[in-house]
Amino acid sequence: MGNFPLVLNQINKSFNDGDKSIKILKDLSFSVKKGELAAVIGPSGSGKSTFLSIAGALLTPDDGNIFINGKDVSGLSDFQKADVRLHSIGYIFQTSNLVPYLKVEEQLGLVLKMANHNTEEKSDHVRILLISVGMEHRSSHYPHQLSGGEKQRVAIARAFANDPDIILADEPTASLDSNRSAAITGLISRIVKKKNKAGIIVTHDEGVLPFCDRIYAMQDGQLLEQTTKRGTNNESVQ
Ligand SMILES: Nc1ncnc2c1ncn2[C@@H]1O[C@H](COP(=O)(O)OP(=O)(O)OP(=O)(O)O)[C@@H](O)[C@H]1O
Ligand SMILES: [Mg+2]
Incomplete structure (x- = not known):
């Protein structure tokens, strides 16, 4: 399992709809390797976000096991799961979910603070992260001063800030035009490869x-x- 930071085994998940129970995930098994970027497609309502929430220990399945870095998180308390999320998983959502009243550099600083990152190294680390997504020139801007693509770049830097082994993105390009979508996906793909993430x-x-x-x-x-x-990695996209 060492090469597979994320393994899901025989996951079932149902939701109640009135007095009916609807099964969304049925004996779902899945794994993703270090250095690999997997895409999940499927119709609206088919359970993609439900799957991603379970993979990210945000939602508990009815049964089945989730191994994050070899550790079964299925039986952990909410507090323990929050700790696993903070250190092992980076999330990127459809909209960037940045905190409106924090500057770009503070968005990243907050994550590092929550994870008790060494204070002296923090500002250097934030600068390096912002350089990696081409946003260092916007470090003192607030979210409302950024374009949609720029906000997603900051959200990507934030997702990678704690050096998590697993990156989970739910429709990260849905609010972007096709050029920005390619740029953002290229960026995620390059960082996943370079840092050997899943x-x-x-x-x-x-x-x-x-x-x-x-x-x-x-x-x-x-x-x-x-x-x-459907194609191969396009390394030329900036
Ligand atoms: N908390 C919940 N309570 C009840 N039903 C839910 C809940 N969360 C999701 N569902 C239902 O489960 C099904 C799968 O939802 P999910 O959000 O995983 O779909 P999806 O594939 O991500 O769809 P989309 O492409 O529209 O984002 C839907 O029918 C949804 O209504
Ligand atoms: Mg969804």
């Missing part, structure tokens, strides 16, 4: 797929790997 992108955006190593479709509550490779 990444998952849930997407409706076909333009994301050429950047991904594997493509899975959510179908009848399970993730099925698609055999047709």
